[in-house]
Amino acid sequence: MAGETDVCVNDQQRDRIEMLKAFDETKAGVKGLIDSGLLKVPKIFVRPSEELTQELTYKNITEIQVPVIDLSDIQINADRRKRIVEQVRMASETWGFFQVVNHGISSTVLDAMIDGVRKFNEQDVEEKKKYYTRDIKRRVRFNSNYDLFSSKSANWRDTLAISFSDQINSEEEKELPDSCRESAVEYSKHVTVLGSTLLELLSEALGLKPNHLYNMECSKGHRLGCHYYPACPEPELTLGATKHSDLGFLTILLQNEISGLQILHQGQWVNVEPTPGGLVVNIGDLLQLVSNGKLISNKHRVVANCIGPRISVACFFSGTISEVKVYGPIKELISEENPSKYKEVLLTDYIMKFLNTGLDEYLGLDYYKL
């Protein structure tokens, strides 16, 4: 495996590393899946056989959809805002997911972001190689599967991850790839505003003051996960993204016109169909934890597709890694009848546990239940 000697290896991982060595990652890792020219899905991408068998038990659900919430006039019409807060509450308590339209980000900004991710992935390999790393301290990281060494099977996608601080300066901007610098900076500015608005609505939905979650620094710093899912020659054998819940407070997801995102609802996978101009919003594990389980962080995944590319940009509001920041259930939401359901977590430890565990093995909030 090119450039992977820095990874700690334990006994259980040895077999897997042997398999990974056999797979020439200069094809699918450094270059990205798009340049690999693969006509069959290599073994490391094939899902475990028990999962493939279980897949046959799922029905294809098309008749139900996650709620779509229209955010227009939210700042100027108090009655309307109340109704929207109620819709946000219902969706976050039952689905953990909703889509928003009329959210204030123009389709020019959204389209430019998707286009930037496309350009990054479809440019010359030599350019992309400059960003190839698994070092999480780097602001910009391009790789195929951040958890390649710890998951049972690899996902059929490449990801360019970009971490943003609150006030991005020109030095930080320069680190971004030319192909998507302008679009990512612009999108980041807009999505930060939307993130704050959504945190206000969610605070109100919890019966708290509008600035409660914002003041807890739930939207401080954010990361864009720019995913590129190439067309897959054998989509039934692999996944674009393994089943997981998001680790942070809140995720806002932009997707192009190709579907693939599914959420687990009442034991079945439900497609989250792209809505023109819409953005998908989902509650992350930390928001479930601080809301003492009132808002739910739902499991989701991305199926592979024989058409592509599917492009998506997940904006994760996960707090900034800090040695001192501790999060636990909000005290206003706890009472004798409703005691704490979760332990307090130190943000650094919480994030490192996630990063050091494969997505398919990570147990999310189960580690922190009381």
Ligand SMILES: O=C(O)CCC(=O)C(=O)O
């Ligand atoms: O690409 C998608 O639609 C979902 C990506 C996702 O779930 C994630 O990045 O956490």
Ligand SMILES: [Fe+2]
């Ligand atoms: Fe996710």
